[in-house]
Structure formats: C-alpha cells, structure tokens
Amino acid sequence: MSDVPAALPASAPLPASATVVVVGAGVTGLSAAWWLARSGVDVVVIDKGIVGWEASGRNGGGASHYQSPLFAEEQRLWPQMDELLGYPTEYQRERIIIQRDAALLDHYRAVGRMCSAMGYRVDDLDSAQAQAMVPLTDATCLGGIHLRFGGHANPQRTVQAYAWALQDLGGRIVQHCAATGFATAGGRVTGVETARGTIACDAVVVAAGPQAAALLAPIGIDFPVTAARAEMIVTEPAPLMPIGGVDGNGLYGRQTLRGNLAFGGGPHEWIATTGDGPEARPASPLIRSLARRVAEMFPRAAHLNVIRSWAGIVENTPDGRPILDRVGNVTVATMSGVGFGLSPASGHAIRDLVVDGECSFADIAKLGLARFADLEPDWREQRGWAAQAADTGLAA
Amino acid sequence: MTVDVFDLTGKIAPPEARYDVVVVGAGSAGTAAAIEAAEGGRSVLLVDENPVPPGMMGTDVPLFYGGRMTAAAANPARMVEAIFAANPLLETAFDAGVEVLLGTCAWGLYRNGPAMRTLPGAMLGLADADRAWMVGYGELVLATGARDVVLGFPGWDRPGVMGAQALYALLTRYEALSTRRVLILGSDRLALETALLARAHFIEVAGIVEIGDTVRAPAELVAHVVAAGITIHTGTVIARAEGGIDGVERAVLLRDGIEIVVAVDTICLAIGTEPATELLDASGPADAAIRLVGDCAGSGSDRAAIAAWSRAIGAVAAPETIVCQCEEVSRADLLGVQPPRYLDRPIALAARSLATLGHDGPVDPDQIKRLTRAGMGACQGRRCRTQVACILSEASGLSVNPATYRAPVRPIPLKLLADWDEVAAMAAGWDVWFGIPTQWTPYAKIGTDDEAVGGNMHV
Numbered sequence: 001m002s003d004v005p006a007a008l009p010a011s012a013p014l015p016a017s018a019t020v021v022v023v024g025a026g027v028t029g030l031s032a033a034w035w036l037a038r039s040g041v042d043v044v045v046i047d048k049g050i051v052g053w054e055a056s057g058r059n060g061g062g063a064s065h066y067q068s069p070l071f072a073e074e075q076r077l078w079p080q081m082d083e084l085l086g087y088p089t090e091y092q093r094e095r096i097i098i099q100r101d102a103a104l105l106d107h108y109r110a111v112g113r114m115c116s117a118m119g120y121r122v123d124d125l126d127s128a129q130a131q132a133m134v135p136l137t138d139a140t141c142l143g144g145i146h147l148r149f150g151g152h153a154n155p156q157r158t159v160q161a162y163a164w165a166l167q168d169l170g171g172r173i174v175q176h177c178a179a180t181g182f183a184t185a186g187g188r189v190t191g192v193e194t195a196r197g198t199i200a201c202d203a204v205v206v207a208a209g210p211q212a213a214a215l216l217a218p219i220g221i222d223f224p225v226t227a228a229r230a231e232m233i234v235t236e237p238a239p240l241m242p243i244g245g246v247d248g249n250g251l252y253g254r255q256t257l258r259g260n261l262a263f264g265g266g267p268h269e270w271i272a273t274t275g276d277g278p279e280a281r282p283a284s285p286l287i288r289s290l291a292r293r294v295a296e297m298f299p300r301a302a303h304l305n306v307i308r309s310w311a312g313i314v315e316n317t318p319d320g321r322p323i324l325d326r327v328g329n330v331t332v333a334t335m336s337g338v339g340f341g342l343s344p345a346s347g348h349a350i351r352d353l354v355v356d357g358e359c360s361f362a363d364i365a366k367l368g369l370a371r372f373a374d375l376e377p378d379w380r381e382q383r384g385w386a387a388q389a390a391d392t393g394l395a396a
Numbered sequence: 397m398t399v400d401v402f403d404l405t406g407k408i409a410p411p412e413a414r415y416d417v418v419v420v421g422a423g424s425a426g427t428a429a430a431i432e433a434a435e436g437g438r439s440v441l442l443v444d445e446n447p448v449p450p451g452m453m454g455t456d457v458p459l460f461y462g463g464r465m466t467a468a469a470a471n472p473a474r475m476v477e478a479i480f481a482a483n484p485l486l487e488t489a490f491d492a493g494v495e496v497l498l499g500t501c502a503w504g505l506y507r508n509g510p511a512m513r514t515l516p517g518a519m520l521g522l523a524d525a526d527r528a529w530m531v532g533y534g535e536l537v538l539a540t541g542a543r544d545v546v547l548g549f550p551g552w553d554r555p556g557v558m559g560a561q562a563l564y565a566l567l568t569r570y571e572a573l574s575t576r577r578v579l580i581l582g583s584d585r586l587a588l589e590t591a592l593l594a595r596a597h598f599i600e601v602a603g604i605v606e607i608g609d610t611v612r613a614p615a616e617l618v619a620h621v622v623a624a625g626i627t628i629h630t631g632t633v634i635a636r637a638e639g640g641i642d643g644v645e646r647a648v649l650l651r652d653g654i655e656i657v658v659a660v661d662t663i664c665l666a667i668g669t670e671p672a673t674e675l676l677d678a679s680g681p682a683d684a685a686i687r688l689v690g691d692c693a694g695s696g697s698d699r700a701a702i703a704a705w706s707r708a709i710g711a712v713a714a715p716e717t718i719v720c721q722c723e724e725v726s727r728a729d730l731l732g733v734q735p736p737r738y739l740d741r742p743i744a745l746a747a748r749s750l751a752t753l754g755h756d757g758p759v760d761p762d763q764i765k766r767l768t769r770a771g772m773g774a775c776q777g778r779r780c781r782t783q784v785a786c787i788l789s790e791a792s793g794l795s796v797n798p799a800t801y802r803a804p805v806r807p808i809p810l811k812l813l814a815d816w817d818e819v820a821a822m823a824a825g826w827d828v829w830f831g832i833p834t835q836w837t838p839y840a841k842i843g844t845d846d847e848a849v850g851g852n853m854h855v
C-alpha cells in the first residue's frame with residue numbers, strides 16, 4: 001500500500017524551534033506557510049504523511065467559489081501562481097456549466113445572474129453555443145452558462161508547487177511526523193509535540209483538515225469539523241476542449257491538459273477519522289453512477305475507457321463554511337470542502353491573522369468560531385452526518 | 397434520527413446475482429476450484445476475461461502482447477473455441493453445473509470496511525462486451541494468474557517487444573501469435589521453457605540473453621535447450637530494439653562493449669513474473685471470504701534477479717529512453733520528477749529531482765506517479781509500474797513499491813461501466829457536492845434577511 005512509506009527516512013533531525021509551526025501540509029497549511037515565508041517568517045510545516053496526501057491532492061481542482069470573501073483575492077492570484085511559485089500548477093481560466101435538464105438549466109441561469117450581479121460575469125449559452133464550446137456534448141445539451149471567471153488546476157502538482165516554493169524561501173517541511181499535542185505555558189502554545197520531539201514556536205497554525213478537531217480539543221478549542229468520503233473517476237484522454245473546466249449533469253470536474261476527463265459528484269459517506277487520519281480511502285460502486293452521468297454529459301466521449309477512480313476525505317463544518325480564526329497564538333483554519341480553489345487567498349488570510357491579527361484584504365469576521373458558540377454537541381447526528389457504526393453496516 | 401438525503405446509504409443496489417462461490421480466472425487452478433465447489437453442491441460462477449476484445453489486446457490489456465497477435469485474435473467466436481480447446485476442464489466445469497462466462501472481466505472488488513460501511517454486501521464488478529454488473533459471493537476465489545515483469549530498453553515501445561505470459565497465451569490459448577523469429581531475455585526456467593515452447597510451435601528461437609555469467613535455469617532444462625541448438629548469450633544485455641513500420645526487425649545486444657545484431661521480429665521479456673493481484677490491491681487486504689489459488693497466490697519471481705536486469709538495462713539505456721509508453725515519460729523525466737512535456741519546465745524545476753524529493757522523506761510511488769504521469773495512462777500502469785519501481789529503488793537506494801492499482805482494474809468504457817438502472821434513491825439524493833445549502837450563501841448575505849438559499853448553487 002502506498003500510504004506506508006517504503007522505508008524509514010534517513011530522518012533529518014527535527015527542528016528544535018521555529019517562529020511559526022504549521023500543522024498540516026495540505027493546500028491550506030502549505031499556502032499559509034508560503035505566505036509567511038514570503039514575509040520573512042521562519043516557518044516549519046509538519047504533516048503526518050506526505051504533502052497533499054489527503055483532500056488536497058485528491059480533489060477536483062475547481063476554483064470558482066464566488067460565495068467566499070476570499071474569492072476576489074483568489075481570482076487576482078491564480079493567474080500569477082505559476083510565476084509566483086516558480087512551478088507549474090496547470091491553472092486554466094474560466095468554466096462552463098452545461099445541463100440536459102430544463103429545470104436545472106433555469107436554476108443555473110439564475111445562479112449565473114446572481115454571480116453577474118456580484119461583479120463576476122456569466123454569459124448564457126444556448127444549445128448551439130454550448131455544443132460549440134463543449135465539443136464532447138451533443139444536441140441533448142439544452143444550453144449552459146459560461147463563467148468568465150474561476151478556473152481549475154492540478155491538485156497534486158499545485159500542492160508540490162507550494163511545497164517547493166516554500167522550501168525555496170527557506171521554509172522547512174517535515175513529513176511523516178504527526179503533531180500529537182501542544183506544549184502550553186501561561187495559556188499560550190509554546191511548542192508542537194510529535195513522536196520525534198517538540199518544536200518550540202511563537203505561534204502555531206492548525207490546518208489539519210478533519211483531524212483538527214481531535215488535535216485542538218485538548219487545548220480547549222472546540223473546532224467543529226467532520227469527515228466524509230467523496231469519489232471521482234477519470235477516463236483515458238479525449239481531444240482537448242477549448243475550456244477544460246466543464247461541469248453539469250450533477251458533476252464537477254475538469255478535462256486535464258492531457259485530455260483525461262476527471263469527474264466527481266453525487267452521494268458521500270460520513271466516516272470516522274482518528275487523529276491519525278482516515279483508516280482507508282476506498283472508492284465504491286458509485287463510480288458506475290458517475291460513469292453514467294459523464295456519459296450523458298459527454299455523449300461523444302461515452303466510448304472512452306474509465307481508467308481509474310479514487311476517493312478523498314473531505315472536511316465539513318456545520319454550515320459548510322470555512323473557519324478562519326485566531327485564538328491566542330493559535331490560528332485555526334479549514335475551508336470546509338472548497339479549500340483547493342481558494343488556497344492562494346486562504347494562505348494570505350492566515351498569514352495576516354498570524355502576523356497582524358486580522359485579514360488585510362477582506363472581511364472574514366463571519367468565518368470565526370464565535371458562530372458556533374451555541375452549537376449542540378450532537379450537531380453531527382442532528383444533520384444525519386454521523387458515521388455509521390461498524391455493526392450497523394449491512395453485513396459484508 | 398435525521399437522515400442526510402445526500403448520504404450514500406441505501407443508494408448502492410444489491411448485487412444483481414449472488415453465488416456461493418465466484419471464481420475469477422479460468423486457467424487450470426481456477427477451473428479446478430470451480431469444479432470442486434460445484435461438485436460440493438455450491439452455486440458457482442466462473443469468469444474469465446479471455447477472449448479479450450482485440451482493441452484491448454492492442455493496448456496490452458491484460459498482458460504485454462506487444463502487438464504480435466494474428467488477425468485471428470479479432471474473431472471472438474474462433475477465440476472462444478480456441479480457449480475451450482486449450483482447457484478441456486472447462487467442459488467438465490459445465491457438466492458439473494458451473495456457470496461459465498468467458499469474455500467477462502472482473503474490474504472491481506468492493507467490501508465494507510473502516511471507511512465504507514454502506515454497501516449492501518461485498519460485491520464484485522463484472523463486465524463483458526455489452527454491459528457491466530455486480531455479483532455477490534459467499535466465497536471469492538481469485539485465480540488471476542501472473543503477468544510479465546516488463547523492463548523497458550531503448551525501442552521497447554516498438555511492436556514486437558512482448559512478455560512471456562503474453563506469448564504463452566497467444567500460442568496456447570489463442571493460437572494467434574504472429575511471431576516467426578524470437579529472441580528471449582532472461583535465463584530462468586521461465587525463459588528456457590518459453591524458448592522450448594516456441595520451438596515446439598515451429599517458431600525460430602534466435603537466442604537467449606542472460607546478463608549474468610551463468611544460466612539460471614536448472615541444468616537438465618539447459619541441456620534440452622542446448623540440444624535444441626539454441627544459443628545462450630551470457631554476460632550480455634539488450635542495448636536496443638530496431639525496426640520499421642511493422643515493429644522489431646532486429647535486436648542489438650551488447651557484450652563486453654561489442655554489439656551483436658540479431659535479426660528477429662519479436663523480443664520476448666522472460667525475466668520474471670509477478671502475481672496478478674490488482675483486484676485485491678485496489679480493494680484492500682484479503683479477508684476470510686477470499687482465497688487466492690494458482691500463480692496469483694505465489695510471490696512472483698526473484699526480485700533480486702529482476703533488479704539486476706533493471707540495473708543492467710539502465711546502465712546502457714540513454715536518459716531519453718521511454719519508461720511509460722502511454723504518457724511518454726523518459727527515464728530522465730522520471731528521475732528528475734519532471735512534469736509532462738505539455739507543461740512548461742521553469743528554471744526552478746531543473747533543480748528538483750528524485751534526490752531533492754528524497755530529502756523530504758521516503759519517496760512515495762504514487763506521489764511520483766502524479767507528478768511525472770508515469771503509470772497514469774490508458775494501460776493503467778500495467779506496462780511500466782514494475783520498472784518504475786525498480787528505477788526509483790535503484791536511484792533512491794530504498795525499496796520503493798510499485799504504484800497502487802485503482803478500480804476499475806481493466807479499462808471499461810463509460811457507457812458500459814455506467815449504471816443505467818440505478819436505484820431511485822440515487823437520483824433523488826444526488827447533489828453536485830454535499831448538498832449543504834448554507835455553503836453557497838454569498839458572504840455579504842450571511843446573517844441578513846436575504847440569507848434564504850436557492851438550493852444548490854455550486855459552480
């Protein structure tokens with residue numbers, strides 16, 4: 001199994017100290033560390049596995065989250081990221097959403113008008129226009145919308161680009177080294193504890209995805225986040241479409257620059273994770289329902305072979321909105337399921353929280369922990385988000 | 397308790413059919429297991445992917461055929477006859493009441509476990525030329541055999557470079573091998589038996605190549621080969637395959653710095669085999685309901701010998717030698733952990749390599765796969781995953797596993813894999829993302845009277 005390192009590292013000694021320790025080398029933690037390093041902060045990132053091994057390296061690569069206060073900054077940054085980082089992310093601009101169901105098309109037209117009103121331009125496409133823009137569909141496509149904003153990038157490549165860019169600025173990354181707890185003194189975190197020792201620090205950023213809840217509870221921070229499994233499939237390459245970011249028919253995803261169609265969507269499964277992370281990331285026969293919807297959306301690609309599927313573990317907060325906040329010298333961050341696209345900006349916001357105590361470019365007050373002050377302990381059960389117990393599963 | 401309508405629970409249909417025993421692989425071990433189970437009074441399904449659709453064979457699925465099939469391989473009816481002729485036990489299985497499905501591959505194994513609790517039972521995904529479906533089992537017997545260890549040398553992407561298992565299958569199961577003159581790489585039992593088999597089918601064997609100074613196979617087998625007048629080149633490595641539009645025309649060998657040119661239309665890799673366990677690899681460890689029989693239960697060939705071959709080839713192969721045919725990844729690209737050619741390679745990337753990645757901790761084959769794309773292609777990495785692991789191990793000094801398999805472990809067309817008869821709950825509980833309406837509220841509207849949401853607004 002690939003998750004087990006092939007051999008133990010000839011491990012470099014654990015850094016004794018850093019100004020800031022970031023827990024979690026997903027896109028959120030790595031972008032934050034990169035932004036901190038750009039400001040000259042001495043930063044160490046630690047991860048229980050390798051960079052991007054959870055959701056950050058397994059997602060749809062979509063970047064078009066208009067609802068976020070960080071979106072304008074994200075939009076400003078993405079087109080520059082390859083240059084800023086020095087490594088390719090495969091970023092491509094714009095998106096199209098097509099539909100073959102009249103009610104869904106109407107709904108998305110309305111979403112498009114809302115985005116346009118927010119200043120993010122969306123054009124309607126009739127069936128002929130949609131077919132011209134999306135050559136893999138056919139006349140069953142009733143039309144769509146063309147987002148003149150947003151885009152998509154390659155998840156693992158982007159994660160690695162952040163990691164390398166961080167190292168180029170002198171930041172350090174320690175892989176296969178889980179945070180097990182925090183050393184505290186006088187109500188402040190003074191160090192991050194690991195099985196290999198403690199890293200002393202002035203401040204800490206916790207960007208540990210769904211595992212953040214267990215990590216933060218012992219220091220009195222209630223961080224409501226829970227885990228679910230989401231799945232994707234990928235086909236062999238198809239001829240390149242003018243815009244690769246095509247969604248619709250219940251799916252999100254992208255055509256990679258190589259031509260592969262990578263799509264996800266549909267039901268998820270709420271799962272338990274321990275502090276060590278998910279026990280496995282299996283895909284299910286859901287891939288057949290994904291294949292069906294891809295075949296319906298792209299009838300001209302229906303003959304293409306599906307060559308892989310995978311699953312990733314997604315973090316969700318009770319309202320599905322990010323948490324970006326600072327408690328003492330602990331900055332906590334999760335993007336609640338839409339963290340890849342927003343990562344150039346989320347890192348900037350986290351850097352600002354760590355260094356300046358507030359975000360310099362957007363109002364993020366409504367993303368704080370205060371909104372959960374009255375959250376019931378059984379918020380997962382109330383939403384039907386609790387993981388099934390092993391013995392209730394219908395026998396194998 | 398509240399139910400999340402967008403949760404997977406209740407949306408995966410139970411398997412279409414259920415058997416006491418499902419056997420995958422109708423070779424001798426699988427057929428025997430099926431017969432035994434049926435004679436014990438159990439309901440048994442025996443599936444085998446052969447005859448494989450000709451298009452699949454062309455992309456080396458599931459074996460490394462190297463394009464050396466005759467036109468006969470494109471005639472499924474003839475192929476079914478050939479398969480029955482090659483395995484008389486299949487008749488016995490029929491008579492014993494085994495349901496036998498040829499031309500049917502198993503592409504996915506699904507079981508409940510720590511991160512998946514909602515399946516209505518363990519199930520196996522099957523597909524033939526017309527449709528895909530799921531079957532349940534009481535016991536699953538995997539008799540999926542072994543596949544060739546493929547190591548790439550310059551020119552290995554030409555038609556005519558193939559594996560010993562593929563050669564064996566084309567000769568004996570399909571009677572559809574186009575080879576006339578073959579050079580065999582390796583000197584283990586596998587290599588020598590392949591040479592004798594080819595001879596027995598009136599294929600000329602131009603030689604056997606061994607990198608070491610001694611032949612590895614047992615003496616009496618060597619004696620047979622020598623008696624048959626087959627040359628064994630020891631201390632020799634393959635430098636390249638050369639040829640034209642129809643593929644390989646000659647092999648160029650290297651011994652003590654001197655090139656030896658051998659005219660052949662086929663170069664057969666008989667360096668080693670590995671168990672074909674991708675169904676399990678993609679699904680997780682075996683459980684009490686799963687049994688492996690035959691070659692897939694073995695441990696495969698001596699890894700040290702394979703590694704030695706890989707090093708010997710690596711010593712003479714130029715950096716631009718292709719490692720991954722599907723994605724055209726060269727040795728240099730792999731060792732440099734460079735992105736595919738359609739991406740820019742900015743200056744900073746030149747300073748990055750497997751070595752620098754190794755400083756961050758042990759290299760992970762799947763990480764390198766995603767960065768270089770080696771093993772990400774249409775053949776699903778079957779052709780290159782072992783050689784990639786060998787090259788990464790050599791370069792890093794660590795023992796790097798091959799990259800993981802993912803379901804479907806056979807390429808299956810979208811329209812065929814598609815579930816066109818989903819349970820109603822699937823469509824009813826389908827959302828693009830999680831179906832959490834508050835997720836999409838534009839920030840400015842949070843906490844205002846306008847917060848009321850308009851359904852899923854994922855873009």
Ligand SMILES: Cc1cc2nc3c(=O)[nH]c(=O)nc-3n(C[C@H](O)[C@H](O)[C@H](O)COP(=O)(O)OP(=O)(O)OC[C@H]3O[C@@H](n4cnc5c(N)ncnc54)[C@H](O)[C@@H]3O)c2cc1C
Nearest residue numbers: 024026027028048056059060062179209312338339340341
């Ligand atoms: C299938 C799928 C599709 C998706 N599609 C999209 C999309 O199209 N667009 C989009 O924007 N988002 C998408 N997402 C969501 C997106 O991937 C996540 O929101 C994002 O990656 C979260 O990043 P993160 O860094 O916050 O968390 P993670 O990626 O979960 O990273 C957390 C890291 O913390 C580490 N960690 C945890 N505990 C510890 C510990 N104790 N010590 C040390 N390290 C620890 C983990 O190993 C992990 O590397 C998708 C997700 C999935 C699974």
